[in-house]
Amino acid sequence: MATKLSMLIEFIPNYVYYTQLAVDPEPREGLIYFCIDKKLQYNNFYLDFGPLSLGCTFQFCNVMNKMLASAVQTKRKIYFYSSPDPKLRANAVCLLGCWGVLFQGMAPEVAFTPFASMAFPSFHDASPVECKYRLDIIDCLKGVAKAVQSGYVHPPTFDVHDYHHYEQVENGDLTWISPKFLAFAGPHDKYSVSPEGYVALTPEHYIPYFKKKHVTLVVRLNEKMYDERRFTRAGIAHLNLYYPDGTNPPEYILKQFIDACEATSGAVAVHCKAGLGRTGTCIGAYMMKHHFFTAKEAIGWLRLCRPGSVIGPQQQYMDVIQPKMWQAGGKHDNRGILEKALPGVIASMFTLRAPEATPPPSPRSPGHTKPPLPKTSAVSSQKDKAGTQGDNLVRLKQTYQHHYVR
Known part of the structure; x- marks a missing residue:
């Protein structure tokens, strides 16, 4: 029939x-x-x-x-x-x-x-x-x-095998968003495999690939879980820009993120816990400023590249900052002028040598001049050490990858 x-x-x-x-x-x-x-x-x-x-x-x-x-x-x-x-x-x-x-x-x-x-x-x-x-x-x-x-992807040469290989948690859980940005799950201090088979990688697992792909800066958006000197000793600059899991970046943090990325000649590898929420939001802001993506276009592309990117209130946040990013992008026409203006700022932010590797003072500590983080930061800080949104997303990703053979 x-x-x-x-x-x-x-x-x-x-x-x-x-x-x-x-x-x-x-x-x-x-x-x-x-x-x-x-x-x-x-x-x-x-x-x-x-x-x-x-x-x-x-x-x-x-x-x-x-x-x-x-x-x-x-x-x-x-x-x-x-x-x-x-x-x-x-x-x-x-x-x-x-x-x-x-x-x-x-x-x-x-x-x-x-x-x-x-x-x-x-x-x-x-x-x-x-x-x-x-x-x-x-x-x-x-x-x-x-x-x-914008040159983020060249359809005839896209490597499907590479994409699927590196999206696996045990192979790095990393994804190229554009030639400028690599999103990945946060490394740990020690390599481990849990009884359930969950893998935790260290900076050393990433360094050879980063060097091969000309990654010159790593940005950490979550709490410290490894010594950043493990990257800087390999010649890869490192920037700490912590803010609480599941929230939006304070204005000064987003500015530091964009300034650092603009002043970096190579590619930038960005991570939080799972490399989805905070990571996608900050990269998305850069996309809006430099290539005039709308917030929805940026979120759509980010989720195609890295499913699960930009979560909860981060979606509305990207809508809100879109006009500001576009306006800033319109004023950012001469990269040469920008690069000449920023070296002093960038040098003060990167943790390039051992004496600078100690964590920055808490935003609430005496004498710290940066604006305080949201009031939820203390609670979020405790959750970051236990089971946060990022922890759960990493666990879920590893769970379904164990049951899915492509």
Whole structure:
């Protein structure tokens, strides 16, 4: 019996169509049916369900490129389908739209127009609490387009194998957001493997890769869990910019972060506990200033690169600072002038030698002139030593990676 289609949306005239099916269809002459629901899956932390990672996105794109070439040659049509489940539909359509932007030269609006009449759930952040912040498919597509335009990714040369290798916790849990920024989970003082198989890496595990990739600065946003001299002795500058897990960066910390990154000629590796919330927020601010991403475009791209990035109130925070970042970016046209103005500031911030390796004084300590951190800092400080949001995210990531063979 022929499969009955409740809907059929044309994506590329005469060749690529999208539909939703509750059951797998029977083969039909002249058609190529294709579904990724069981092949490319999103591994959620909490209530998040997508978008699928950049690695999965490029896996899909590579298959679609081959299928389209075959369909053109054999005069067949591609029916890409998903389950009617709203979340699976959203991920499937987002993948198809990303392929259109990355490999078919489509503008984000053009890629999404065929699906404009359909209802999709907004993508949720990696938290267990219902979130009202809306991040939609079109935001992710615009983020992809802006990333390509800004030179963050070159579709023909993207290395899917490298992406999937280094996203594994035991291989570093690191992700390139752009040629300038590498996000990773925070290293520990000692290497360990728990009875459950959870891995904790040290600075020495990262140094060879960082040197190979010309990482010249490491920024730590969480509490100290290793001696920064282990990086600086290897010739990699280190900057401590702690603020509490799950919160937004105080203005002076965000300024120091951006100033340091602007004055660094090489790549910058940024981490907090899990390399998701604080890390994504600070990198996102830089993206808005330098390449004029909207907050939603930045969050969309960050979550494609590193699922789970930017959590809870950090989403609204990025919306709030977007105009300020754009204004600052408009005034930041001459990198040479900036680099001449900042060396003194940057030199005072980097922990480059042993005498400077002691932790900076607490923001609440006498004689400290920086503005105090939010009042929750004392509580957050205690949580950082126990089970914080970042700890839980790292644990969850390792748990699903142990049960998922790509």
